[in-house]
Amino acid sequence: QVQLVESGGGLVQAGGSLRLSCVASGRTFSTYVMGWFRQAPGKEREFVATVNWTGGRTEYADSVKGRFTISRDNAKNTAYLQMNSLKPEDTAVYYCAAQHVAFDIMLVSALQYPYWGQGTQVTVSS
DSSP: OOOEEEEOOEEEETTOOEEEEEEEOSSOGGGEEEEEEEEOTTSOOEEEEEEOTTSSOEEEOTTTTTTEEEEEEGGGTEEEEEEOSOOGGGOEEEEEEEEEOSSSOOOOOGGGOOEEOOOEEEEEEO
16 A cells, blocks of 8 residues: 655646655555546546656646656655646646556556545646
């Protein structure tokens, strides 16, 4: 089992940047695929980005491609989401998620992740 704690959210003007962090407990972080999701008020939780266990492969939602970067530091048990050129429509609660895997895959569906953080609010003003 792994516990996830996100941080780094806040209020930023459109065009600005934020970096979210997700620290995981446990000693086997490198065997987990990591994902970031977000949920805006009145909307379903949606996929943002995922990174494989080494950090060498990533995948993004079309809405954030070219603006957001997911990464991980296995030595620090931490995943990151660097968000640049933020837009008001990026406003949401952002969640990190983890799933233990036995081989090199990436996961884009929320249903595939059993472990979730508590979420961090990101608000982008126009």
